[in-house]
Amino acid sequence: MTKLTLISHTLCPYVQRAAIVLDEKQVAFERVYIDLANKPDWFKAASPLGKVPLLKTGSDRYLFESAPIVEFLEETEGDPLHPSDPVLRAQHRAYVEFASQTLNGIGALYSARDEASFRNATQALRTKFEHLEDRLSDDGPFFEGSSFSLVDAAFGPVFRYFDVFEAFADLQVFTGLEKVSDWRSELARRPSVKNAVTEDYPDLLRDFLARRGTWISKLLAESDQDAASTAA
Numbered sequence: 001m002t003k004l005t006l007i008s009h010t011l012c013p014y015v016q017r018a019a020i021v022l023d024e025k026q027v028a029f030e031r032v033y034i035d036l037a038n039k040p041d042w043f044k045a046a047s048p049l050g051k052v053p054l055l056k057t058g059s060d061r062y063l064f065e066s067a068p069i070v071e072f073l074e075e076t077e078g079d080p081l082h083p084s085d086p087v088l089r090a091q092h093r094a095y096v097e098f099a100s101q102t103l104n105g106i107g108a109l110y111s112a113r114d115e116a117s118f119r120n121a122t123q124a125l126r127t128k129f130e131h132l133e134d135r136l137s138d139d140g141p142f143f144e145g146s147s148f149s150l151v152d153a154a155f156g157p158v159f160r161y162f163d164v165f166e167a168f169a170d171l172q173v174f175t176g177l178e179k180v181s182d183w184r185s186e187l188a189r190r191p192s193v194k195n196a197v198t199e200d201y202p203d204l205l206r207d208f209l210a211r212r213g214t215w216i217s218k219l220l221a222e223s224d225q226d227a228a229s230t231a232a
Contacts, residue, residue: 003029004022004027004029004055004056005055005056006018006019006029006031006032006056007032007047007054007055007062008033009033009036010033010197011208012052013157013158013161014053014066014100015052015066016157017066017153017154017156017157017196018055019195019196020192020193021073022073024078025078025081026078027073047064049065051064053069070150081148081150082149083147083149088144092149092150095135096151096154099151101128102155105121105124106125109121109125109216110214110216111214112216122171125173126172126173129173129174129177133178133180136179136183138179140183140186142183148190152187152190155187156192156193156196157193157196159184159187160197161205162184163188163202164202164206168222169223206220
């Protein structure tokens, strides 16, 4: 099979999702990063929605959008990451979408212009994680128990945001949610999840947040000022 190429952006969680699946299935692939603010012409032609990820599967064959990319990999590469039971498999597909909705909630959090909107977005995320606390397997360590699944691949990038957020903001999103917290820690240790981003990802995300001009930008600036004062 032709070597695959994953067209990426350094911060995109949906690119991370595809990279995690490729790694879990032990598929050799090349990764190409592009600047979404200065999209090359070939990218505009290959991506009708103008977004990443793109997966190049041949000399001029591209797949766009993370869901069909991941399903393509599930059908063509390695051992399955979806469960074999059709009902459970459909439920897992729904929870992959739940992960996407959680990412939308994270977008609402870092786009909130004032404290009230920020707190509302925080509570909305907390509600999603409370639901997951009830749904998660008691056996662990992954979403459905001992086997890593596409739901785990979808939530690895979700939890990664909070590694950066919690360094300067007291969100308390996971307080008291023991199963979710254990799941988060397990995914953070997973090599495929760790390798889905570049080493400078935390700094890149902080820079992105600092430029937003939103409430989270204010919290980040205050934290940096406090750190500078302590160091002085």
